[in-house]
Amino acid sequence: MATVTLNQVEKTYLNGYKAIHGIDLKIQDGEFTVLVGPSGCGKSTLLRMIAGLESISDGEIAIDDRVVNKVAPADRDIAMVFQNYALYPHMSNYNNMAYGLRNRGHSKAEIDAKVREAARILQLDDHLERKPRQLSGGQRQRVAMGRAIVRQPKVFLFDEPLSNLDAKLRVDMRLEIKNLQQRLGISSVYVTHDQVEAMTLADRLIVMNGGVAEQIGTPIDIYEKPETLFVAGFIGSPAMNFLPGKVSDDRTHVVVGDKVKLDLDHVVEAGRSVTVGIRPEHFRLCEDGHGPVSASVRMVESLGAETLVYLDFGIGNENVTLRIQGTHQFAKGTVLTLSITPDKIHLFDDETGKRI
């Protein structure tokens, strides 16, 4: 039960490399916050700074109202789950969970009660006497979570906890983590590079790039209104299509290429060069052949529930992806007519990459 406040947090390594460029963030009580971004964007560094495993070069991190910049990791009242589990290989699972409590001087009976309770929640009752290496990856991850739970910390920190698991287990554990977090109501910070995990787990999503928080918001907000070109391209799969465009003189249209003219739902300065972003799932197929966009089919990928069509828009060699429900067959070269509702068109400034 706690809030975490980051105030202009910066990280500069000894060799002068600046990993985090001033991040402001307030994590509400009980909120599940996900840090997402490509590798090297500083998301793990930021998490480790909250944990106290990396020093803070500038700014402040506070848990509740206590500034923890100089507080040792053990005294910050946080618990962390690592990507490779980081279980003590020579200790039984019971002792793995009990170790932190013992170091904090809890009584034997209390430790036993807490460990057994955590084991019950995580369905590890039968494995307590075993060593971590005798467990499967998913079970090990549960022990690692058990080690975090028994402490009843103010904040949970997860550092890509699912990336060592196989695809199916990852989905199961994802649900389990979400479930557990909601049940315990403990504020959590979760780092991942997987956008499905990010979208599904997050109450609030922070998209990071190059040590900067590009956008902070609910997953749906970020999906619907990406603030920057980077966020637009990073969130959503298949990725958003980007096309070079120019706002028409009457300021109600954007012209893409030579012939495509799309309606806009807001007024933009005339003649401005922009990048037009359209998600593959937001095109609509016009069966009757009347629509603003015509493009020929280059390739079709059928996924069963949906079909991905790669189209030639006549702008360079770039494919434009179209995603439609159900199974469809199109011969190569078929010309499709498409339309887009104006509110699904994203415009980004060519120079700053910011949303217009």
Added chain:
Amino acid sequence: MYQSKWRILTNHAILILGALFMIMPVWIAFASSTHTREFLFQNGLQLWPGGHFFENYGAILFDASATKGRVTALEMLFNSMVLGLGFAIGKVIISMMAAYAIVYFRFKLAVPLFWVVFSTLLLPLEVRIVPSYEVVAGLGLLNSYTGLILPLIASATGTFFFRQFYRSVPDELLEAARLDGAGPLRFFIDILVPLSVTMISAIFIIMFVVGWNQYLWPLLMTTDDQLYTIVIGIKQVYNSLYEGGQIPQFPKAFALTIMATIPPVLVVVVFQRMFVKGLVETEK
């Protein structure tokens, strides 16, 4: 892999010959140690044991006069054991702690210091024996167990092995332990030491045998018979072979040799599995 019958036969023949080559001297020493000195003097080395096993070994173990000194073989075995154990345990502890400091604590001179320690491999005891003796003599430690063990206890090899091992331990373990509230000492005792058990036993065995077989250093350090190690004892017995007009004490010298080899062999046999495990695998 398929192996023909002939191939198996030749392989075994070579192995058996090699084994015999290694074992025969030991066997001859043992067989010869169970005869009377007169018999041995007349008939040379023996391939088959004689009937004086208990007599010869009993005398050498418990009768100080049999070794021509004022110390029995039993006492010498004890001295050797103290030296071997002190040497091995001391080296393990010191090199573990040194490696821990070098790997886990970021102090400015860690890397140069490690290479200084490592370069002492170029200076074996024999090279620095005079200054070492001088120091120990100056400290008044001649003829004491402390003087025997302490100057040999720093180990570049051990430090190097433990350093390599610690560096292969994932950083997340340290971080998890820090979050679990373990300080440097707790982390060392609760996590690192149990993880290094196989490593510890491997280094312990090697060092025990090296310590047991020390010759030059104990020879210089001990002028008092009471502190003789068994390796020196053998030398003393052989020395006394030609003194006086008596028939040489060959059987007893052989008996002493056999006894000197038993403890290291036992240690290696008993800890063999851990030893191999420690050298080939790191359990994580």
